[in-house]
Amino acid sequence: MRAMVLKGHGGPDSLVYDESFPDPECGNNDVIVRVKATSLNYHDIFTRNGMPGIKIEMPMICGLDVAGEIAEVGDEVSGWSTGDRVLIDPRNRVEGGLVGETIHGGLAEYCRVASHQLVKIPVGVTYDQASSLPVAYGTAHRMMVTIGKIKNDEKVLILGASGGVGTGALLLAKMAGSEVMVCASSEEKMERLRDLGADHAITYMDNQFHKGVYERFGKPGRRGFEGGVNMVVNFTGGETWVPSLRSLKRGGRLVTCGATAGFDPKTDIRFIWTFELQLLGSNSWEREDLTQLMDYIDGGKMNPVIDKILPLKDASEGIRLLEEREVFGKVIINP
Numbered sequence: 001m002r003a004m005v006l007k008g009h010g011g012p013d014s015l016v017y018d019e020s021f022p023d024p025e026c027g028n029n030d031v032i033v034r035v036k037a038t039s040l041n042y043h044d045i046f047t048r049n050g051m052p053g054i055k056i057e058m059p060m061i062c063g064l065d066v067a068g069e070i071a072e073v074g075d076e077v078s079g080w081s082t083g084d085r086v087l088i089d090p091r092n093r094v095e096g097g098l099v100g101e102t103i104h105g106g107l108a109e110y111c112r113v114a115s116h117q118l119v120k121i122p123v124g125v126t127y128d129q130a131s132s133l134p135v136a137y138g139t140a141h142r143m144m145v146t147i148g149k150i151k152n153d154e155k156v157l158i159l160g161a162s163g164g165v166g167t168g169a170l171l172l173a174k175m176a177g178s179e180v181m182v183c184a185s186s187e188e189k190m191e192r193l194r195d196l197g198a199d200h201a202i203t204y205m206d207n208q209f210h211k212g213v214y215e216r217f218g219k220p221g222r223r224g225f226e227g228g229v230n231m232v233v234n235f236t237g238g239e240t241w242v243p244s245l246r247s248l249k250r251g252g253r254l255v256t257c258g259a260t261a262g263f264d265p266k267t268d269i270r271f272i273w274t275f276e277l278q279l280l281g282s283n284s285w286e287r288e289d290l291t292q293l294m295d296y297i298d299g300g301k302m303n304p305v306i307d308k309i310l311p312l313k314d315a316s317e318g319i320r321l322l323e324e325r326e327v328f329g330k331v332i333i334n335p
């Protein structure tokens with residue numbers, strides 16, 4: 001089959017387009033999915049570069065978020081048939097492992113997966129939309145709703161709002177009825193985020209964005225609950241960490257699921273005690289996050305933001321766009 005194969009950790013050249021990669025073999029409890037759409041994530045860059053503590057067997061096929069139709073069903077699989085439209089939940093919750101990282105993923109014509117990882121795609125959801133969901137929108141849903149418990153009268157600041165998780169967080173915050181301020185690296189991204197529903201947009205390239213928060217919402221008070229925002233969404237880390245703490249009102253929550261710009265930032269503990277802040281970690285998604293998101297799309301309540309749809313041989317270019325911050329929303333690969 002055709003596949004974009006990771007041969008070893010490194011830069012863009014370590015991903016190689018292969019037209020004769022061995023077809024996957026279907027185990028008794030597996031299905032083979034004919035891949036229609038796979039979305040890219042920043043996680044693919046971490047996998048390509050190599051992450052401390054995560055051992056990856058090479059060659060590996062990346063691509064965590066996979067949607068397609070069932071091409072073959074294992075002898076002991078029940079409830080699924082060839083032709084069914086399915087989304088793969090990348091997390092193998094029984095045997096362990098992650099599709100597109102430690103299990104061959106969706107940057108290929110076919111993907112073998114354990115049948116318990118399948119989620120049915122409703123008729124009103126396209127393959128491209130479904131493939132946008134698990135890693136970015138699933139994580140955003142858990143972070144904003146389950147962990148962050150976002151409410152309708154709250155003020156929210158979202159960093160990295162133009163990316164996969166970021167656009168998901170913005171759409172969910174608006175669905176909850178919050179007033180949302182977003183941070184982005186360019187005027188063009190800010191404009192597009194306003195079009196998507198952001199109430200306010202500021203740049204954060206000078207790491208002084210707490211001043212933009214004070215201008216709009218006032219400076220957080222030490223005694224009262226005036227000023228600042230209720231929630232900061234920060235999966236960027238690095239130099240953005242302290243200004244994020246400074247942006248929160250008393251009792252505010254900082255939710256995080258990642259650290260694109262650095263996982264060991266300088267902090268300032270004074271803000272945490274003085275303003276009784278809560279730092280909330282959120283990791284990945286549960287199956288309910290995916291079914292809820294597909295119901296939203298099926299019911300016309302949400303439309304994931306898709307920037308580009310590229311053929312398989314251009315997957316490396318798609319990853320470059322993510323790395324260079326040239327993406328707005330999701331990049332989808334159609335093998």
Ligand SMILES: NC(=O)c1ccc[n+]([C@@H]2O[C@H](COP(=O)([O-])OP(=O)(O)OC[C@H]3O[C@@H](n4cnc5c(N)ncnc54)[C@H](OP(=O)(O)O)[C@@H]3O)[C@@H](O)[C@H]2O)c1
Nearest residue numbers: 042139160162163164165184185235257258259260284325
């Ligand atoms: N724990 C989990 O389960 C989980 C799940 C999904 C994602 N994550 C993490 O969440 C983060 C975002 O993932 P994603 O797939 O949404 O990424 P993405 O689509 O590439 O979006 C990231 C956004 O962050 C901004 N950014 C800020 N600093 C950046 C930098 N140094 N390099 C690149 N972008 C930067 C960019 O917007 P501007 O150019 O406007 O700043 C970009 O749009 C990643 O760190 C990822 O590993 C964690």
